[in-house]
Amino acid sequence: MTRRQHELEAGGLAGEQEMHGTHRRRLRAALYGVGDVGKQVVALLARRPDVQIVAALDADPLKVGRDLGDVVCLGRTLGVTVSCDPELLIGGVDTDVVIHATSPYLSVASPQLLPLLASSKSVVSACDELVYPWASHPDMATKLDATAQGAGAALLAVGASPGFVTDALPLFLAAACAEVEALLVTRVIDLAKEPTAVQAAAGLGMTLDAFREAADQGAVGLPALLDSVALMAAKLGWRLDRSVEMIEPIRATKRWETEATIVGAGRVAGLRQLARGFRDDAEVLRVDVIAFLGAPDPHEAIVVRGRPQISARIDGGIPSHLATAALMVHALPAVAVAPPGLLNVTDLLDTYADRIGSPLP
Numbered sequence: 001m002t003r004r005q006h007e008l009e010a011g012g013l014a015g016e017q018e019m020h021g022t023h024r025r026r027l028r029a030a031l032y033g034v035g036d037v038g039k040q041v042v043a044l045l046a047r048r049p050d051v052q053i054v055a056a057l058d059a060d061p062l063k064v065g066r067d068l069g070d071v072v073c074l075g076r077t078l079g080v081t082v083s084c085d086p087e088l089l090i091g092g093v094d095t096d097v098v099i100h101a102t103s104p105y106l107s108v109a110s111p112q113l114l115p116l117l118a119s120s121k122s123v124v125s126a127c128d129e130l131v132y133p134w135a136s137h138p139d140m141a142t143k144l145d146a147t148a149q150g151a152g153a154a155l156l157a158v159g160a161s162p163g164f165v166t167d168a169l170p171l172f173l174a175a176a177c178a179e180v181e182a183l184l185v186t187r188v189i190d191l192a193k194e195p196t197a198v199q200a201a202a203g204l205g206m207t208l209d210a211f212r213e214a215a216d217q218g219a220v221g222l223p224a225l226l227d228s229v230a231l232m233a234a235k236l237g238w239r240l241d242r243s244v245e246m247i248e249p250i251r252a253t254k255r256w257e258t259e260a261t262i263v264g265a266g267r268v269a270g271l272r273q274l275a276r277g278f279r280d281d282a283e284v285l286r287v288d289v290i291a292f293l294g295a296p297d298p299h300e301a302i303v304v305r306g307r308p309q310i311s312a313r314i315d316g317g318i319p320s321h322l323a324t325a326a327l328m329v330h331a332l333p334a335v336a337v338a339p340p341g342l343l344n345v346t347d348l349l350d351t352y353a354d355r356i357g358s359p360l361p
Contacts, residue, residue, distance in 0.1 A: 027336055030055040030095040032112065033102035034063055034082060036195045037126050039072040040325030041099055046074055051332065055093045056082045086112065090119045096336040097122050099328055104128035104201075104223045106137050110144065113155065117147045122154040124328045124335050128224040130157035132167070132344050135230035145342035154338035158331055158345050160323035161187065166228040166287045168345045169312075170302050171235050177306040182284045183232055184303040188317065189291035191270050193298075195321055196260040202291055203249065205261045206268040211249040221247045222289055225275035229285045233277055235346055238284065240277045247273045250292040258293070269293045 029051055031038055038058070045051050046069070056068045061084075063071045069078040089098055098121050103109050109127040116123055133141040148155045157163065170183045191199050203211045203220035214220040226245050233240050252269035256262070263269055270292020277285035298317040304310040327345075335343075 026050055026052040027332060028052050028054045028094060028096045029332060030057070030089050030093060030098045031068070032057045032086075032089060032098050032100040032116075033126075034058040034060075034068070034071055035101060036197060036321045037101040037324050037328075038099070040322055041101065041328055042068060042072045042078075043074065044325055044329045046078065048329075051329075053078060053080055054095055055088055056080050057084065057086060057089055058082050059084055086115065089121065090115055095121060097124055097332050099123075099332075100125040100127070101324075101328070102127075106130060106133060106140055110140055113144060114147055117144065117153045117155060118151050120151045120153050122335050122338070123156070124331050125155065125157040126159055126324050126328060127157050128159055128162055128222075129227065130155075131159060131162040131224060132227045132231035132234070133342075134234070136224070136227055141342060149341045152340045154335050154340055154343060156331055156335050156338070156343045156345065156347075158324065158327040160318055160320040160327070161222070161287075161289075162224045162228040162231065163345055164323060164327060165300050165302075165318055166225065166289075167231045170304065171232060171346060173302060173310050173312060174236070174304050174306070176310065177304055177308060180236060180304060180306040182282075182286075182303075182305040183236075184286045184305070185228075185288065186301040187287075187289045187291070188295055188298050188301075189289065189320075190295040190298045190317075191291050191293045192256075192258065193319070194291075196258070198291075198320060199258060199260055202271050203268045204256075204258065204270070204293070205263045206249070208249050208251065208268060211268045211271075215247045215249075221271065222273055222291075225273055225287050225289065228287050229275050229277040231344060231346070232285050238277075238279060240285070241279055241281070243275065243277045243285075245273070245275045247271060250290075252293065256293045263293065270295070 063082045064084045066082055067077040068080040068082055069076050071082055098116055100123050106129040166185050170185055174180045226243055229243050249268045250270040252263050252265050252267050254265050273289045275287045276283055300314040300317055302312045
């Protein structure tokens, strides 16, 4: 275990003791974003006596001015009025951690996060591109890390994918191997069971040509799959020769109706997105996502090639937004006491694989 991991583990334990042990101090949390993920977070926190929600922020005028419990259809009020003013979280309330769930993209999230960090607010975020931005957004990762460290704040992003299924969980399984040759992850997702935001990212209802054009511009597709590849490579100590990503539409064979759109036969009903990492011309990392309306047998499958070889399968798959909300809630105690800076999920649990392979020079 590295010294940093030891400090984080000790800090997380201290945080749990402070909340659950002798002192019984409630952790004070604020919500930044009350969308699909934020609503799930509120529902989970409302059942926890050790956490107090002290503020909530959202840009939707239909939510602003209403009680948070009413906004999330909790069945009771929480005594917290939803605001649209970011200054509320920066200087208006005393919080231990801000729960940030507004956008999967750093271009949207970073202007929201930087003032929070500069005001010494620690943050748990659901931003996909923040889970491991060091390879794809190194300048912004450096800026966020420096801002957090300078103000004594911690910043962590978690999610179902990236942040768990496509990186942390494979690394956890790889920790049981004496040697690791490759990590291969496959997700099969029934988009009919996913929230509208996930469906929109898959380009539902587009023509095939429009989808391919939008994919070339980065306007459709699941964000940060290559970041999962980069995170696994970094933690395994592997220097990749190259990493590549492919995205293709899946054509509807019949008419579908969802809450957000109607998908005619022949239009886009989903996608296949494949991210791969290579060493010495051999594929050593793969994240393969197959997501479409009515996909049969949804599941997560992970294969660790090595000694021993490990195969794991999660039938039914993991619901993206509920899993993300649970990960955020479970991370709160550790982030509240974590050392400052930009963290990733593998920093907080020493049982995850950390440089199983040869360390980078």
